[in-house]
Amino acid sequence: MAGVKGGDVIDLRSDTVTLPTEEMLEAIRRASLGDDVYREDPTVNRLEEMAAKKMGKEAALLVPSGTMANLVSLMSNTRRGDCVILEAESHIYWYEVGGISTIAGLMPWPIRGYMGALDPKDVEAAIRPKDIHFPETTLVCIENTHNRAGGTIITPRQIEALSKVTRENGLKLYMDGARIFNAAVALKVDVREFTRHVNNLMFSLSKGLCCPVGSVIVGDSDFIERARKIRKMLGGGMRKAGIIAAPGIIALEKMIDRLEEDHVNAKLLANGIKGIEGLYVDLRRIQTNIVLVDLSGLGVNSNIFIAMLRERGLLVSSHSKNVIRMVTHFGIRREHIEKALAIIEETVRELRKRSKS
Numbered sequence: 001m002a003g004v005k006g007g008d009v010i011d012l013r014s015d016t017v018t019l020p021t022e023e024m025l026e027a028i029r030r031a032s033l034g035d036d037v038y039r040e041d042p043t044v045n046r047l048e049e050m051a052a053k054k055m056g057k058e059a060a061l062l063v064p065s066g067t068m069a070n071l072v073s074l075m076s077n078t079r080r081g082d083c084v085i086l087e088a089e090s091h092i093y094w095y096e097v098g099g100i101s102t103i104a105g106l107m108p109w110p111i112r113g114y115m116g117a118l119d120p121k122d123v124e125a126a127i128r129p130k131d132i133h134f135p136e137t138t139l140v141c142i143e144n145t146h147n148r149a150g151g152t153i154i155t156p157r158q159i160e161a162l163s164k165v166t167r168e169n170g171l172k173l174y175m176d177g178a179r180i181f182n183a184a185v186a187l188k189v190d191v192r193e194f195t196r197h198v199n200n201l202m203f204s205l206s207k208g209l210c211c212p213v214g215s216v217i218v219g220d221s222d223f224i225e226r227a228r229k230i231r232k233m234l235g236g237g238m239r240k241a242g243i244i245a246a247p248g249i250i251a252l253e254k255m256i257d258r259l260e261e262d263h264v265n266a267k268l269l270a271n272g273i274k275g276i277e278g279l280y281v282d283l284r285r286i287q288t289n290i291v292l293v294d295l296s297g298l299g300v301n302s303n304i305f306i307a308m309l310r311e312r313g314l315l316v317s318s319h320s321k322n323v324i325r326m327v328t329h330f331g332i333r334r335e336h337i338e339k340a341l342a343i344i345e346e347t348v349r350e351l352r353k354r355s356k357s
Protein backbone atom coordinates (compact mmCIF):
# COMPACT_ATOMS: atom_id res chain seq x y z
CA MET A 1 0.00 0.00 0.00
CA ALA A 2 2.76 2.39 0.94
CA GLY A 3 3.69 4.99 -1.63
CA VAL A 4 2.80 3.85 -5.04
CA LYS A 5 3.79 0.18 -5.34
CA GLY A 6 2.53 -1.32 -8.54
CA GLY A 7 1.51 2.14 -9.70
CA ASP A 8 -1.93 1.60 -8.26
CA VAL A 9 -2.65 3.43 -5.05
CA ILE A 10 -1.21 6.88 -4.36
CA ASP A 11 -0.82 7.20 -0.62
CA LEU A 12 -0.67 10.80 0.60
CA ARG A 13 -2.04 10.12 4.08
CA SER A 14 1.27 10.75 5.80
CA ASP A 15 5.04 10.64 5.43
CA THR A 16 4.95 7.85 8.03
CA VAL A 17 4.02 5.42 5.22
CA THR A 18 7.52 5.65 3.77
CA LEU A 19 9.41 2.37 3.65
CA PRO A 20 13.12 1.90 4.37
CA THR A 21 15.47 1.99 1.37
CA GLU A 22 17.42 -1.09 0.27
CA GLU A 23 20.52 0.48 1.77
CA MET A 24 18.75 0.81 5.12
CA LEU A 25 17.66 -2.82 5.06
CA GLU A 26 21.21 -3.87 4.26
CA ALA A 27 22.53 -1.69 7.13
CA ILE A 28 20.07 -3.36 9.51
CA ARG A 29 21.39 -6.77 8.49
CA ARG A 30 25.01 -5.76 9.00
CA ALA A 31 24.61 -3.65 12.17
CA SER A 32 26.93 -4.35 15.13
CA LEU A 33 24.66 -4.97 18.10
CA GLY A 34 24.85 -4.99 21.89
CA ASP A 35 22.55 -4.40 24.87
CA ASP A 36 21.67 -0.73 24.71
CA VAL A 37 20.26 -0.65 28.26
CA TYR A 38 23.89 -1.39 29.28
CA ARG A 39 24.84 1.25 26.68
CA GLU A 40 26.73 -1.42 24.78
CA ASP A 41 25.13 -1.13 21.37
CA PRO A 42 27.78 0.53 19.19
CA THR A 43 25.30 1.39 16.45
CA VAL A 44 22.94 3.19 18.85
CA ASN A 45 25.87 5.02 20.43
CA ARG A 46 27.01 6.15 17.00
CA LEU A 47 23.55 7.40 15.98
CA GLU A 48 23.15 9.29 19.26
CA GLU A 49 26.56 10.95 18.85
CA MET A 50 25.76 11.91 15.26
CA ALA A 51 22.37 13.32 16.21
CA ALA A 52 23.77 15.39 19.08
CA LYS A 53 26.49 16.80 16.84
CA LYS A 54 24.10 17.59 14.01
CA MET A 55 21.79 19.46 16.39
CA GLY A 56 24.61 21.28 18.19
CA LYS A 57 23.71 19.76 21.59
CA GLU A 58 25.66 17.65 24.08
CA ALA A 59 23.78 14.36 23.96
CA ALA A 60 20.96 12.39 22.35
CA LEU A 61 18.67 9.46 23.11
CA LEU A 62 16.96 7.05 20.70
CA VAL A 63 13.32 6.29 21.56
CA PRO A 64 10.72 4.11 19.84
CA SER A 65 8.33 6.88 18.70
CA GLY A 66 7.70 10.59 18.49
CA THR A 67 4.94 10.27 21.04
CA MET A 68 7.31 8.68 23.54
CA ALA A 69 9.96 11.29 22.70
CA ASN A 70 7.52 14.05 23.63
CA LEU A 71 6.34 12.30 26.79
CA VAL A 72 9.87 11.53 28.01
CA SER A 73 10.94 15.10 27.24
CA LEU A 74 7.95 16.62 29.03
CA MET A 75 8.72 14.51 32.11
CA SER A 76 12.45 15.25 31.97
CA ASN A 77 11.87 19.01 31.76
CA THR A 78 9.30 19.34 34.57
CA ARG A 79 7.99 18.09 37.89
CA ARG A 80 4.51 16.60 38.30
CA GLY A 81 1.88 19.28 38.77
CA ASP A 82 3.70 21.90 36.70
CA CYS A 83 1.92 23.92 34.06
CA VAL A 84 3.08 23.61 30.42
CA ILE A 85 2.31 26.22 27.77
CA LEU A 86 1.73 24.79 24.29
CA GLU A 87 -0.02 25.64 21.04
CA ALA A 88 -3.72 24.75 21.00
CA GLU A 89 -3.40 22.67 17.81
CA SER A 90 -0.11 21.04 18.74
CA HIS A 91 0.49 17.31 18.32
CA ILE A 92 1.19 16.93 22.05
CA TYR A 93 -2.21 18.41 22.87
CA TRP A 94 -4.22 16.71 20.10
CA TYR A 95 -2.79 13.37 19.24
CA GLU A 96 -0.91 11.89 22.18
CA VAL A 97 -3.82 10.35 24.09
CA GLY A 98 -3.51 12.94 26.84
CA GLY A 99 -0.29 11.41 28.17
CA ILE A 100 0.81 14.89 29.21
CA SER A 101 -1.87 14.70 31.93
CA THR A 102 -2.45 11.02 32.62
CA ILE A 103 1.19 9.92 32.67
CA ALA A 104 3.31 13.06 33.11
CA GLY A 105 0.85 14.61 35.60
CA LEU A 106 1.19 18.01 33.97
CA MET A 107 -1.35 20.73 33.37
CA PRO A 108 -1.44 21.76 29.71
CA TRP A 109 -2.10 25.45 29.12
CA PRO A 110 -3.01 25.71 25.42
CA ILE A 111 -2.84 29.04 23.64
CA ARG A 112 -3.65 29.82 20.00
CA GLY A 113 -0.81 30.52 17.62
CA TYR A 114 -0.83 32.15 14.20
CA MET A 115 0.01 29.60 11.48
CA GLY A 116 1.35 27.39 14.26
CA ALA A 117 3.62 30.01 15.81
CA LEU A 118 3.11 31.23 19.36
CA ASP A 119 3.26 34.97 19.93
CA PRO A 120 5.87 35.71 22.63
CA LYS A 121 3.49 38.27 24.16
CA ASP A 122 0.76 35.63 24.52
CA VAL A 123 3.27 33.24 26.06
CA GLU A 124 4.42 35.84 28.55
CA ALA A 125 0.82 36.61 29.49
CA ALA A 126 0.07 32.90 30.01
CA ILE A 127 2.83 32.32 32.56
CA ARG A 128 1.15 31.89 35.94
CA PRO A 129 2.48 34.39 38.46
CA LYS A 130 3.89 33.11 41.74
CA ASP A 131 0.76 32.66 43.85
CA ILE A 132 -0.40 30.05 46.36
CA HIS A 133 -3.36 29.24 44.09
CA PHE A 134 -1.44 28.54 40.89
CA PRO A 135 0.57 25.65 39.53
CA GLU A 136 4.07 26.67 38.52
CA THR A 137 4.68 27.22 34.81
CA THR A 138 8.03 25.66 33.93
CA LEU A 139 7.96 24.77 30.23
CA VAL A 140 6.92 26.09 26.83
CA CYS A 141 6.55 23.66 23.90
CA ILE A 142 6.70 24.63 20.25
CA GLU A 143 6.14 22.43 17.19
CA ASN A 144 8.29 22.72 14.07
CA THR A 145 7.13 22.23 11.41
CA HIS A 146 3.61 22.61 12.75
CA ASN A 147 1.55 19.64 11.66
CA ARG A 148 -2.07 20.81 12.03
CA ALA A 149 -1.23 24.31 10.79
CA GLY A 150 -0.18 22.66 7.49
CA GLY A 151 3.55 22.01 7.84
CA THR A 152 4.32 25.64 8.60
CA ILE A 153 7.77 26.71 9.73
CA ILE A 154 8.53 28.46 12.99
CA THR A 155 11.55 30.54 11.91
CA PRO A 156 14.80 30.81 13.85
CA ARG A 157 13.93 34.45 14.60
CA GLN A 158 10.55 33.49 16.02
CA ILE A 159 12.19 30.84 18.18
CA GLU A 160 14.77 33.32 19.39
CA ALA A 161 12.02 35.76 20.40
CA LEU A 162 10.26 33.01 22.37
CA SER A 163 13.49 31.96 24.02
CA LYS A 164 13.95 35.48 25.31
CA VAL A 165 10.65 35.17 27.17
CA THR A 166 11.37 31.69 28.52
CA ARG A 167 14.88 32.64 29.66
CA GLU A 168 13.77 35.85 31.36
CA ASN A 169 11.10 33.93 33.24
CA GLY A 170 13.19 30.93 34.18
CA LEU A 171 11.25 28.50 31.95
CA LYS A 172 12.54 25.89 29.55
CA LEU A 173 11.81 25.85 25.83
CA TYR A 174 11.22 22.47 24.15
CA MET A 175 10.70 21.84 20.44
CA ASP A 176 8.65 18.98 19.03
CA GLY A 177 10.75 18.87 15.88
CA ALA A 178 9.26 15.70 14.39
CA ARG A 179 9.75 17.38 10.97
CA ILE A 180 12.50 19.87 11.84
CA PHE A 181 14.63 18.81 8.87
CA ASN A 182 11.78 19.81 6.56
CA ALA A 183 11.99 23.30 8.06
CA ALA A 184 15.77 23.47 7.70
CA VAL A 185 15.74 22.23 4.10
CA ALA A 186 12.89 24.59 3.13
CA LEU A 187 14.69 27.66 4.51
CA LYS A 188 18.07 26.37 3.30
CA VAL A 189 19.71 26.93 6.67
CA ASP A 190 21.63 24.62 8.99
CA VAL A 191 19.29 22.83 11.38
CA ARG A 192 21.27 24.31 14.28
CA GLU A 193 19.71 27.68 13.50
CA PHE A 194 16.47 26.11 14.75
CA THR A 195 17.95 24.25 17.72
CA ARG A 196 20.27 26.82 19.26
CA HIS A 197 17.51 28.76 20.99
CA VAL A 198 15.68 25.77 22.48
CA ASN A 199 16.84 23.84 25.54
CA ASN A 200 16.01 20.50 23.98
CA LEU A 201 14.03 18.89 21.18
CA MET A 202 13.07 15.68 19.43
CA PHE A 203 12.99 14.71 15.75
CA SER A 204 11.46 11.73 13.94
CA LEU A 205 13.35 9.17 11.91
CA SER A 206 10.21 7.36 10.76
CA LYS A 207 8.54 10.13 8.73
CA GLY A 208 10.18 11.90 5.79
CA LEU A 209 13.53 10.31 6.64
CA CYS A 210 12.07 6.85 5.78
CA CYS A 211 13.28 4.80 8.76
CA PRO A 212 11.02 1.97 9.90
CA VAL A 213 10.98 3.09 13.57
CA GLY A 214 12.31 5.71 15.91
CA SER A 215 12.70 9.26 17.13
CA VAL A 216 15.64 10.97 18.80
CA ILE A 217 15.65 13.34 21.79
CA VAL A 218 18.51 15.86 21.90
CA GLY A 219 19.67 18.22 24.65
CA ASP A 220 22.28 18.79 27.33
CA SER A 221 23.87 15.83 29.13
CA ASP A 222 21.95 16.20 32.40
CA PHE A 223 18.64 16.34 30.57
CA ILE A 224 19.47 13.29 28.46
CA GLU A 225 20.55 11.37 31.56
CA ARG A 226 17.16 12.05 33.14
CA ALA A 227 15.44 11.19 29.88
CA ARG A 228 17.29 7.86 29.70
CA LYS A 229 15.95 6.87 33.10
CA ILE A 230 12.40 7.98 32.30
CA ARG A 231 12.51 6.14 28.97
CA LYS A 232 13.40 2.99 30.95
CA MET A 233 10.54 3.61 33.38
CA LEU A 234 8.06 3.91 30.50
CA GLY A 235 9.27 0.64 29.00
CA GLY A 236 11.23 2.24 26.20
CA GLY A 237 14.63 0.81 27.10
CA MET A 238 15.36 -1.29 24.01
CA ARG A 239 18.00 -3.99 24.08
CA LYS A 240 19.64 -4.64 20.68
CA ALA A 241 18.35 -1.34 19.33
CA GLY A 242 21.11 -1.11 16.75
CA ILE A 243 18.66 -2.57 14.26
CA ILE A 244 16.68 0.66 14.67
CA ALA A 245 19.72 2.93 14.84
CA ALA A 246 21.39 1.55 11.69
CA PRO A 247 18.85 3.00 9.24
CA GLY A 248 18.80 6.17 11.39
CA ILE A 249 22.45 6.72 10.59
CA ILE A 250 21.73 6.44 6.88
CA ALA A 251 18.79 8.80 7.28
CA LEU A 252 21.02 11.48 8.79
CA GLU A 253 23.66 10.98 6.13
CA LYS A 254 21.54 10.66 3.02
CA MET A 255 17.83 11.35 3.41
CA ILE A 256 17.72 14.97 4.55
CA ASP A 257 18.58 16.93 1.40
CA ARG A 258 16.06 15.02 -0.70
CA LEU A 259 13.18 16.44 1.40
CA GLU A 260 13.36 19.36 -1.03
CA GLU A 261 11.73 17.13 -3.65
CA ASP A 262 8.76 16.58 -1.31
CA HIS A 263 8.40 20.35 -0.92
CA VAL A 264 8.45 20.90 -4.68
CA ASN A 265 5.75 18.24 -5.06
CA ALA A 266 3.62 19.76 -2.30
CA LYS A 267 3.70 23.13 -4.09
CA LEU A 268 2.81 21.46 -7.38
CA LEU A 269 -0.12 19.72 -5.71
CA ALA A 270 -1.32 22.88 -3.95
CA ASN A 271 -1.13 25.01 -7.09
CA GLY A 272 -3.07 22.38 -9.03
CA ILE A 273 -5.79 22.21 -6.39
CA LYS A 274 -6.05 25.97 -6.26
CA GLY A 275 -7.37 25.90 -9.82
CA ILE A 276 -10.23 23.52 -8.96
CA GLU A 277 -13.50 25.28 -8.21
CA GLY A 278 -14.94 24.54 -4.77
CA LEU A 279 -11.56 23.70 -3.17
CA TYR A 280 -9.55 26.16 -1.13
CA VAL A 281 -5.83 26.03 -0.36
CA ASP A 282 -4.04 28.69 1.66
CA LEU A 283 -0.83 28.95 -0.35
CA ARG A 284 0.95 30.84 2.44
CA ARG A 285 0.86 27.62 4.41
CA ILE A 286 2.47 25.47 1.75
CA GLN A 287 5.96 25.78 3.17
CA THR A 288 7.06 22.14 3.39
CA ASN A 289 5.46 18.76 2.58
CA ILE A 290 1.89 19.14 3.90
CA VAL A 291 -1.13 20.36 1.92
CA LEU A 292 -4.41 21.19 3.66
CA VAL A 293 -7.48 21.51 1.47
CA ASP A 294 -10.70 23.13 2.64
CA LEU A 295 -13.80 21.48 1.13
CA SER A 296 -16.38 23.91 2.54
CA GLY A 297 -17.08 25.30 -0.95
CA LEU A 298 -18.08 21.83 -2.15
CA GLY A 299 -20.73 21.28 0.49
CA VAL A 300 -19.37 17.85 1.35
CA ASN A 301 -17.60 16.70 4.50
CA SER A 302 -14.11 15.26 4.65
CA ASN A 303 -15.10 11.67 5.31
CA ILE A 304 -17.32 11.44 2.23
CA PHE A 305 -14.72 13.11 0.00
CA ILE A 306 -11.95 10.88 1.40
CA ALA A 307 -14.02 7.76 0.66
CA MET A 308 -14.63 8.96 -2.93
CA LEU A 309 -10.91 9.57 -3.48
CA ARG A 310 -10.08 6.17 -2.02
CA GLU A 311 -12.39 4.46 -4.54
CA ARG A 312 -10.32 6.06 -7.28
CA GLY A 313 -6.99 5.03 -5.75
CA LEU A 314 -5.95 8.15 -3.86
CA LEU A 315 -5.46 7.97 -0.09
CA VAL A 316 -5.57 11.16 1.97
CA SER A 317 -6.33 11.86 5.63
CA SER A 318 -8.85 13.91 7.53
CA HIS A 319 -7.76 17.10 9.30
CA SER A 320 -11.18 18.23 10.46
CA LYS A 321 -14.81 18.20 9.38
CA ASN A 322 -14.20 20.16 6.18
CA VAL A 323 -10.46 19.91 5.71
CA ILE A 324 -8.39 17.08 4.30
CA ARG A 325 -4.62 16.65 4.56
CA MET A 326 -2.14 15.38 2.00
CA VAL A 327 1.54 14.76 2.70
CA THR A 328 4.25 14.29 0.07
CA HIS A 329 7.14 11.92 0.75
CA PHE A 330 9.83 9.62 -0.64
CA GLY A 331 8.36 7.53 -3.47
CA ILE A 332 5.90 10.20 -4.54
CA ARG A 333 7.05 11.71 -7.80
CA ARG A 334 5.79 14.38 -10.15
CA GLU A 335 3.71 11.92 -12.15
CA HIS A 336 1.91 10.79 -8.98
CA ILE A 337 1.03 14.38 -8.17
CA GLU A 338 -0.39 14.79 -11.68
CA LYS A 339 -2.42 11.59 -11.31
CA ALA A 340 -3.61 12.70 -7.85
CA LEU A 341 -4.75 16.04 -9.29
CA ALA A 342 -6.64 14.25 -12.06
CA ILE A 343 -8.39 12.06 -9.47
CA ILE A 344 -9.33 15.07 -7.34
CA GLU A 345 -10.67 16.96 -10.36
CA GLU A 346 -12.74 13.98 -11.48
CA THR A 347 -14.15 13.56 -7.97
CA VAL A 348 -15.14 17.21 -7.74
CA ARG A 349 -16.80 16.98 -11.17
CA GLU A 350 -18.75 13.93 -10.02
CA LEU A 351 -19.93 15.78 -6.91
CA ARG A 352 -21.06 18.78 -8.95
CA LYS A 353 -23.00 16.54 -11.31
CA ARG A 354 -24.74 14.92 -8.34
CA SER A 355 -25.66 18.22 -6.72
CA LYS A 356 -27.19 19.48 -10.01
CA SER A 357 -29.35 16.42 -10.60
Ligand SMILES: *Cc1c(COP(=O)(O)O)cnc(C)c1O
Nearest residue numbers: 065066067068091143147176178
Ligand atom coordinates in the same frame (compact mmCIF):
# COMPACT_ATOMS: atom_id res chain seq x y z
C1 LIG B 1 4.03 12.38 14.03
C2 LIG B 1 4.26 13.41 15.05
C3 LIG B 1 4.55 13.07 16.37
C4 LIG B 1 4.47 11.64 16.89
O1 LIG B 1 5.29 10.74 16.29
P1 LIG B 1 4.92 9.15 16.34
O2 LIG B 1 6.21 8.53 15.96
O3 LIG B 1 3.83 8.97 15.35
O4 LIG B 1 4.51 8.83 17.74
C5 LIG B 1 4.82 14.08 17.25
N1 LIG B 1 4.80 15.37 16.86
C6 LIG B 1 4.52 15.73 15.60
C7 LIG B 1 4.54 17.18 15.23
C8 LIG B 1 4.22 14.77 14.66
O5 LIG B 1 3.90 15.15 13.41
